[in-house]
Amino acid sequence: MNSQDVILGMLMKEALTGYQIKQLLENVFSNFYSSSYGTIYPTLSRIEKEGLITKESVLQDGKPNKNLLNITPKGRDCFNAYLLAPLEGDSIRKSDFMMRLYFGEFVGYDKVIIWLKQAQEESNTKLDQLLEQYSLYKDEMHPAQVICIQIGIEEYKAKLTTIAEGLVSLEQLVQEQS
Amino acid sequence: MNSQDVILGMLMKEALTGYQIKQLLENVFSNFYSSSYGTIYPTLSRIEKEGLITKESVLQDGKPNKNLLNITPKGRDCFNAYLLAPLEGDSIRKSDFMMRLYFGEFVGYDKVIIWLKQAQEESNTKLDQLLEQYSLYKDEMHPAQVICIQIGIEEYKAKLTTIAEGLVSLEQLVQEQS
């Protein structure tokens, strides 16, 4: 799975602009993918040359012109080939938060508590976003999409529960010290 | 957080070889970090030149010589500076599995079921590893480390539960079709 696969997948249902692709990545896909303009636009140029998409210039008044990207039959073939390829090993996660927890012995409990609370806040925000997405679109989503979003929701819930329990146990340890 | 921070952190408690660092990454840290020899050895060379670690050659008979890496006071300062720096935004996850679920509408239920089962197996393996780590070392681990591993465990449990439920609902849909 790379940027090309993801972009082609997004264009399977409707034509989009590079800007909209970035929006979708941030809103809908942020739980399992991310990409920047520095990747998106060069990728779009490349796959246009390769004949996987076509650019359609749309003039707008009041707003800058935009390039609406359409997927070609060749592009559809390419995306389907990705879906037929073997499932790639699970996600690459690099979590600074988890790393710091692991090295928690080198800082005071107070610091660990701060990290936990920060992670708690962040996860809460992410969970809320997922829950909103879920309630808004669950009726029109494909069953597989529903499972995808449910996994995200349940993972965040589990993380939050465990963080909360961890906070309780740490705060108890702090009290015992004083 | 980068390879340097992680390596220095590992050396805080004991001297290790590059090979052992790789082992630790695969066994203990694999849930929130990964790195290859192509990163580890060049990083070790660089931070040795920078005076953060020292190499100590240990001759072994029957086995190749090994370079035992010791962290220097400067290296310790450097690692502590990392711990004092602001917590970096949550992990970058790129999950092919989740991406495919999201695009599930473009394949049959049977394919989605295969993907779910594959992810189930993989997560089961990972969960078992974490559970084993937990039962083996939980008594000698720092409370923060315990929380770290608990988060991993609970996330995998949540994922597995949701996948299992998803499988049930999909298999029902397949039956209704036929």
Added chain:
DNA sequence: TATTTCATGTAACGGGTTACATGATTGG
């Protein structure tokens, strides 16, 4: 005898991010 484990390293390649550059409109 063949594979795994221990052990260290390099070179080519790929993929991606950050920061920069541009510029008009809309809303607070």
Added chain:
DNA sequence: CCAATCATGTAACCCGTTACATGAAATA
């Protein structure tokens, strides 16, 4: 009037992986 939103793109850089190279001992 200032910030945010819409909109597209480039260039330098960084970090990392893959594959290769070497080689001995233990294990199956």
